[in-house]
Amino acid sequence: MRLFLAAALLALPTALRAAPISFDEALRLAEIRAPELRAREASVDAATSAAIAADRLPDPKLDLAIKDLPVTGPDAGRFNRDDFTMQVIGISQEFINPAKRRARALRAHADIDVAEAEQAVAAQDIRLATALAWIDLHYAKRRLKELDLLDGELDDLQATVSARLASGAARPAQALEPEQLRAQLADRRSALTADIARYRAQLTRFTGDTAADTTGDLPPLAVDGDALRAGLAALPLLRAYDARTLAADAETGLARADKRPDWTVNAAYGRREPNFGDLVTVGVTIDLPLFAKKRQDPRIAARASEATRARLDREAAEREVAAALSADLAMHRMHDEQLANARTRLVPLAKQRAQLDLESFGARRLDLGTALLSTLALAEAEVDALAREGEVARDAVRIIFTYGEARR
Template sequence: MFRLASLLVLALCCSAPVLAQPVALSLDEVAGFAANQSRQLAAYRAQALAARERAVAAAQRPDPVLRLGINNLPIDGADRFSVARDFMTMRSVGVMQELTRADKLLARSERARLDADVAEVASQQALATLQRDAAMAWFDRSFQESMRALLVEQQAQARLQADAAETLYRGNRGSQADVLLARAQIGQLDERIAAAEQQIAAATTRLTRWIGLAASRPLQPRPALVLPAWTGEDLERHLPRHPQIAALAQQEAVAAAEVRMAAADRQPDWSVELMFNQRGSAYSNMVSLNFSLPLQWDRKSRQDRELAARQALADKALAEREDMQRAHVAEVRAMLQEWQGAQRRLAHYGNGLIPLAQQRSAASLVAYRSGSGMLPAVLEARRAEIDTRIEALRIEMELARLWSELTYLLPHGDDAAEAITSRTTP
């Protein structure tokens, strides 16, 4: 038994560091965290709920009106202020109800319901924006970490080169200037590494804004980026789902609903009133039934003008939506052109410029070690290689930005998942 307990304790101790190690943060998780932790989305959900509740209330007729009064009360003479001696004095109680037309109630309810749709579209726009910003913050940190790793790698090589230069100097086969030059390059790399670490910290802070404490976790390798399928199809067919265009479409629907409300208001509503009049005990009680109808004596200057104004606003909403759609089609096409150009540049760097820079560094190092080359040439070649590889990372960052913009442009939850493949970037 003692031996079994010892083995269990040993197993727990060995597995504790593994269990304590945080799980790497993936791009998919970032999108999920951003959606789940947003209070802005909760606010839009509450706004939509409020609009749906108002839609139910708008479909109801106005509340009945209770009326109490005293009619024909004498104020002078022998019967003054008496409610029972004069035959004309009546104590009345009645109820009045406005009989709102059914088409008016339907138009008002539809107008209120459209406010819920507006809130839902605004929620989709907010979701797309925060997921895009969270993804860009994740990519920013990932690329800054890659840049730091590249600089650390080059720094290790620079330290080896500085040690070699110092060895040659002590053996009277090199100069002190070479030693100082190599040490100076190490110092420059130290500065660049410190700047990269500062950028990593800033990117982590931005990521924390969207996903909270999970931003402190290490990152998974960057996935290969594939644009959503809709970007290769007819943009005019897909872009109406863009949240901003959809929002304008909802505003257009709201304007149309207000046109219907104004058209319904051209027809007045009847009101009916039933009143019981109580007189003195010597007289008969009475009942009154009254009907009332607003007289639209100047409909041309009032109701028709209001209808024309609402129709003009509907035309304005239609024009704004069409203009916004044209603008977004042009914007997406420009981003797709940028994407293709950046891909060509990145391929040029990967297949040509980076291999050439590496070959130049290797050749200059071989020449220096054989005594036919100079150390400044080696350091300059390495500096050029670093700059070339960093420029390639910047192009990758631009591709990641474009991917984030296009992937989270439309409220389609599967687009982001389909765009990330299992193959990781080198």
């Protein structure tokens, strides 16, 4: 069904898919259209199909032979002239010992678990990358809008300067100062425009929309550190390590099963010269694992060591994830405090200073350059506050999608 929906969406005309998308819609499109996820689905299908035949017996074998044909003497190269030559047809079936078949089945199901775990990890990575691309584009557009608002304020300031020039209250060089500020804003605008193009390309990369754009606001993102720590064991990354550990245990069981013999049952019918009777042969062939100390036991020890390594790798991964979560939570708290400082202190102070300087300029108590610098500082404070807000949102998304519930 998911592949069908993906094909249907990809078949839509580009014009129908060019509308801006919300945060949740971007995640949904990435989940449907990302080729990495479809590749992982194919891996799960392959492992599931392979598991069907994992514990089955081998195919029977048909034996066709001519036995005891003379190659010297008076009957050389001639059939049915003595009582030895036979035309034989037979069939044989190999029977794998039940322990080995069970071990192969466990190994095949472990492969399915590994494929599903890798699929979950890939899905988590795609959703995280899509969410971050959406947030980066959303906040870059908002920062650009702030610069546009400042550009509009400069028009009013330019009119004030022109009036003062006409009255002779300002120096001619002061008429250039608003334009210099516009040139500085143009540099900032160029950088933001490039960022927007880069973030839009990232969003297109995951959603498949050639004209990807954002709409709406970011959904509320609550970060609960205690709940995240309690649920670390269920992370796709750690589940992948668990699946690899089960696969290593299955390999160990398969190596142990090699110490139990397999056997083959065979039957054959031999047709001789009509003067002599036909023959029937029935037999059993049994493996003899007599030298286990130098054959099976070393392989068992090797597989057991690999299983131990898998468990230790899983423990190391869990410790690393726990440490990374603590570090990310600390960074998130820091960015949240910086955002609060910008909203409650830096921006209001910059706004108050810019207003006072403009009033002083209007009252001819301050030069235009200082007033413009205060206006630029206000714009930078507001843009910086948006950047901090975007950083807090990125932290929250990265933490929730990495350590918490990845599917919204």
